[in-house]
Amino acid sequence: MKLKITIITIVTAITCFIACRNATTNNDNTYFGGVILNPNTNFVILKDLDNITLDTLTLDNKNTFIHKFEAFKPGIYNFYDGLESQSVLIEKGDSITFLLNTINFDESLTFSGNGSKKNNYLMDLFLENETQEQFILKISQLEPQLFSTKLDSLKILKEEKLKAYKKKHKLSTLFTEVAEGNILYHHYYCKEFYPFARFDKDEFNVFADLDPSFYSYRKNVDYNNTLLQNYRPYRSFLRFHFNNIALSSHFKHSKDSLYNSHSLHYNLDKLNLIDKKIKSEKIKNDLSFYYMMRFLNDSKDVKAFETALNTFKNINTNSNKVEKVSNIVNSYTRLKPGYLLPNIDLIDKMDNIITLKSVISKPTIIYFWSNKYNYHLIDAHKKALELKVKYPEVEFIAINADNISSREQAKILRKNRFNYINEFHFKNPETAKDILAIRPINNVFIVNKDAKIINPKANMFAIDFEQQLVELLN
Known part of the structure; x- marks a missing residue:
């Protein structure tokens, strides 16, 4: 009380x-x-x-x-x-x-x-979209026509609710555009999601079975809606939409018949379609940056990064985003297997500045964590402790990637019941994250006793990770 x-x-x-x-x-x-x-x-x-x-x-x-x-x-x-x-x-x-x-x-x-009423309405609409996710996934297993019918009924209910709300309250044109945009682009998003949600068929066969009318709404899509450019329903729609149309295009001009999000040519198709369809510089820059970062994070084909970067540079006019992507690509180029690990400055629990290489004297796994991702923080530490018991010859080093003090780091570890052993944080987090290309946060380095890189993009939770440890020791 x-x-x-x-x-x-x-x-x-x-x-x-x-x-x-x-x-x-x-x-x-x-x-x-x-x-x-x-x-x-x-x-x-x-x-x-x-x-x-x-x-x-x-x-x-x-x-x-x-x-x-x-x-x-x-x-x-x-x-x-x-x-x-x-x-x-x-x-x-x-x-x-x-x-x-x-x-x-x-x-x-x-x-x-x-100004609260309109935002509470939009928040309720957002939560309604979220609660419908499992239902959308369920009806996505239906044949296209039946799926569309059920999805349309959800859209009609939302439109009727908004119509009743507009009768009851005096609303601005701006609010109406945002609310209608929420309903419309969430509906479009669900349609774009459909080929990726089918459990019984792969994307190639789903596309083959779709009647052209299934995506007839695409002729009405506004690719340059600056009002909604940072609004989640619109942004989510654009991301799935370009995933979808690029894959459809990719299947037509390549020999691929399976969806591979890591494919260089598929990602080039996405970038080129963004350049072709979007006129808004801001939306084009943000979306191409999003896809480029996803490609760099997910793909292990470092040789392909330079090709993708050249296409990205021709499309993206934001110098900061281009510089960021260029730095990451350059980092991956320097992080090839057999190369020495960059000698980044770390801070230990006593606030001493030391170098990364100085803490490596035997085969080592280096993993990273952030207080922003608490589940990963816990899971990564538990996994490291489990593996340490099985592979005592391997050292496990944890590095916090946030801009925090040793005291704050100790507090977080205590709260999650982990010891402050082999725990460090970066002296200059943003610079270090760029140099080591720590994106996503679950990226793991495997290095030998001489601090030479064995794998710069490992994953402790991958099914072949322990096999990599055995090979490292052998």
């Missing part, structure tokens, strides 16, 4: 604070704030309409924050708590606050204040 009263008090305080400021200044002032229970970090990152960081807001001692917009533009903003993110539609004069509990992030998120 005491906690409930505290929460209400905090939210009321923020709302009153905003209301008072608006009353004494200008009703056109726009605010965004919130209360976060069980925060993952002591800050909230607010991103603007282009998904660029607008402000980093520090939580106070009551885990609250407030932001007043200056040169304000209405649209969809995103906020990020260090682990998860969500969208908020903000219009001029809004004074929106939210309350959330990170233990149940999306489900606990509620908005209050001027």
Whole structure:
């Protein structure tokens, strides 16, 4: 009961604070704030309409924050708590606050204040889409026509609900566009997902069985919707859409008949189709960067990276993204088997600066973890402990990839009941992650006693990982 009263008090305080400021200044002032229970970090990152960081807001001692917009533009903003993110539609004069509990992030998120009703509606729509995922997967096993019929009925129900809501409330054109976009592009996303969801057939045969009318809506797709460019339903649709049309195209001009997301030519097809269909520089840059990073993370064909990079450079006009991808490709080029491991600076539990090579004196597994991915943190440490018992001749070194202190690292390890043994963190995390190409976080290095790379892209959870350890020892 005491906690409930505290929460209400905090939210009321923020709302009153905003209301008072608006009353004494200008009703056109726009605010965004919130209360976060069980925060993952002591800050909230607010991103603007282009998904660029607008402000980093520090939580106070009551885990609250407030932001007043200056040169304000209405649209969809995103906020990020260090682990998860969500969208908020903000219009001029809004004074929106939210309350959330990170233990149940999306489900606990509620908005209050001027501008809250539209965001609570959009949040309910988002959660409805999520709860339907298992149902969508289930009906995806049906034949195309029956699947479409059932999917259409879900869309009609959402449209009728929105129509009733619009009759009851005075709504802006902007809100209507966002809500309708949510319904429309989630519907399209489910259609694009269909070939990849069938359990009984591979993608090649699903495509062969589809009537052309199944994707008739594609002629109405807006590839340059800058209002929705950072909105999850639209972004998710685009990603699956280009996966889909590139695969269909790839099957037609290649000898492949199986879906292989790591294929260089399939990924080149995606990049070229993005370049052909999308005119918006921002959307084109973001989507091509997303696919390029996925390819670099997933593929083990390092020789293909340079070819993909050249295509990417011809498409992407964002110099920062091009530089980032170029650095990663260069890193992988330097991380070939047989090459020496880069000598990165680490910090040990006593805050001493040491080098990565200095801690390697026998066959070694180097794995990485981040507080942002708690499940991986736990699973990776447990797996390392299990393997250490089976292979005592192998050293296991864990490196935290966050920008944290030794004290913070020790606290995280204690909380998860792990010892601070062979645990380090990077002196310069961002530089180190680029040099070692630590994307995704579950990337593992296998090196010999001389710090020469055996495998720069191993996975402790792969079925052949123990075989690689046996070969390392032999």
